[in-house]
Amino acid sequence: MKKLYIIANWKSNKTESEAKSWFQGLKIEDLGLTNKEIIICSSFTALPILKSLIINHKSSIKLGAQDISVFDEGAYTGEVSAKQIKEFADYVIIGHSERRKNFMESDKMLFEKVELAIQYGLTPIFCVQGTGTQIPSNSTIIAYEPIYAIGTGHPDTPENAENVASFFKKNYNVQHVLYGGSVTSKNVKEFTQMPNIDGVLVGGASLDAQEFYAIIQNA
Ligand code: PGA
DSSP, X not given: OOOEEEEXXXXXXXXXXXXXHHHHHXXXXXXXXXXXXXXXXXXXXXXXXXXXXXXXXXXXXXXXXXXXXXXXXXXXXXXXXXXXXXXXXXXXXXXXXXXXXXXXXXXXXXHHHHHHHHHTTOEEEEEESSTTSOOOTTOSEEEEOXXXXXXXXXXXXHHHHHXXXXXXXXXXXXXXXXXXXXXXXXXXXXXXXXTTXXXXXXXXXXXXXHHHHHHHHHO
């Protein structure tokens, strides 16, 4: 059975107390998660509380950040470095289309972020918008997220997502390809049952603990 990555991307949502209530409402211990890696990508501000909840509950959930600084530690006011994030998280989303669009992140900058992530022991989840997106040569996990499917309620077809996933596996040294864009508990299985799709990156539907539980269960 292939391993599935089920990733919550909370974007700029949830205070510390909201993150705590969400975690306490998730209760995934009974799901038997041997072949599922559950990763919560919260804002930096919620990572410390989530880390302590995971330790206290002996939970297998992993943490991820949604971005890292393009700079190493040093005089970069306002930035959070890969080294700092590694204290809390094992993964980091890099190159989400919202960052490319709203923060003008270039391929060069994103490739540098991937280098820093790897240097500090973080696994990058590199986002691509289609087969035309450049990916760094050392990408192991990529997430295919077509822009028109993000937050719209109109996901890509599982067949097209499968074609994109198999393209990246055939042409690059990519081990895992995830799909993201309007994934819900109702459609998740259509994607995860495709042979080359190894999981999902979930935005809006991950904000509700019950819905995210159902996504994990149905995947
Ligand atoms: P969505 O977002 O699930 O709300 O479409 C996915 C993402 O942007 O990662």
